[in-house]
Amino acid sequence: MFNIEKIINFLPDNNSAALITSAENRRYISGFLSSSGAVVVTMLNVYLLVDFRYFEAAQKSVNKDIKVLEYKNLPESLNEIFKDNNIKRIYIEHSRVTLNEYENLKNQLNVQIDKEKDISKYLLDVRAVKTNSEIEKIIKAQKITEKSYLEVLNYLKPGVEERKIAIELEYLIKKNGAERIAFDLITISGKKTSLPHGEPSNNMAKAGDFFTFDIGAVFEGYHSDMTRTVAVGYADDEMKEIYDIVLTAHKKAYKKIKEGSLCSDIDLAARDYIDQKGYGKYFGHSTGHGVGLEIHEEPVVFKTNKTVLKENMVITDEPGIYLPDKFGVRIEDMIRVTKNGAESLANIDKDLIIV
Numbered sequence: 001m002f003n004i005e006k007i008i009n010f011l012p013d014n015n016s017a018a019l020i021t022s023a024e025n026r027r028y029i030s031g032f033l034s035s036s037g038a039v040v041v042t043m044l045n046v047y048l049l050v051d052f053r054y055f056e057a058a059q060k061s062v063n064k065d066i067k068v069l070e071y072k073n074l075p076e077s078l079n080e081i082f083k084d085n086n087i088k089r090i091y092i093e094h095s096r097v098t099l100n101e102y103e104n105l106k107n108q109l110n111v112q113i114d115k116e117k118d119i120s121k122y123l124l125d126v127r128a129v130k131t132n133s134e135i136e137k138i139i140k141a142q143k144i145t146e147k148s149y150l151e152v153l154n155y156l157k158p159g160v161e162e163r164k165i166a167i168e169l170e171y172l173i174k175k176n177g178a179e180r181i182a183f184d185l186i187t188i189s190g191k192k193t194s195l196p197h198g199e200p201s202n203n204m205a206k207a208g209d210f211f212t213f214d215i216g217a218v219f220e221g222y223h224s225d226m227t228r229t230v231a232v233g234y235a236d237d238e239m240k241e242i243y244d245i246v247l248t249a250h251k252k253a254y255k256k257i258k259e260g261s262l263c264s265d266i267d268l269a270a271r272d273y274i275d276q277k278g279y280g281k282y283f284g285h286s287t288g289h290g291v292g293l294e295i296h297e298e299p300v301v302f303k304t305n306k307t308v309l310k311e312n313m314v315i316t317d318e319p320g321i322y323l324p325d326k327f328g329v330r331i332e333d334m335i336r337v338t339k340n341g342a343e344s345l346a347n348i349d350k351d352l353i354i355v
């Protein structure tokens, strides 16, 4: 599998192994999704451990370089693998293992747990740069989202409940081929659009409202993320002005994206412009984030983050302005970082539309 070599680079010697227990990282390495289990990577061998419920499916689906084992007692099986491979120390996922799990591992495993190096931090950095096959899955998730969005726009008119739109969208996203929705879909109207993560309710859209869609799909584990703000019936001058500022900020960030740029450069391109227009205090979140097996991944595109962008990172560009008790506007696309610039993975127009 494409990701195994990168982990082997993390291991200092033949007597060490990585123990991966989180669902996303088990899936990242093995390509197999299960509610529980473990992946062990040594210099020479990779093991996927699953229980009875998943054993047949795992054997059929994973790459043959990975040894699939069925466990009844996970610590016992792990100890056998460690013994067979002469493993003395293991590395675990600091940001994914709970304190209880850590205590159990410490008590039940016959190896030392090395706390110097964190395999979860390392994997977050590795996962930030996507392979072509990962990017294809993200694009597929985006295409499903776009098709569903265009279909649901037909339902959006004064008198329609926010929840009705969310439910229709979820149905369409699944019908159009997604494994599931990428997060609880945000479909909110009117004053509620000033809440960046507002929840759909039985509020009804009315003429003169903004309506915000923050939506996404999951395809073979990979997420998409897109936000569009549309006007219902009409938009007044203030709505148009704010929309234009957010769209220009989005484009300014987009222009800065390329291999070698800093995350802080991208964020400040959008933020400084919104500041200049007098709305800086109404833009309280970062300009973007990585997207992949999880909806929020590295890197965080924020003014304090000096991470250098690399080719094939996939990040969002999503500035917004939120005026309390009035309305909010956010516009978001996923962008692939290339050697020479930015490549949008979205194909939905961003000029203000009135439905």
Ligand SMILES: [Mn+2]
Residues within 6 Å of the ligand: 225, 226, 289, 316, 318, 332
């Ligand atoms: Mn996002």
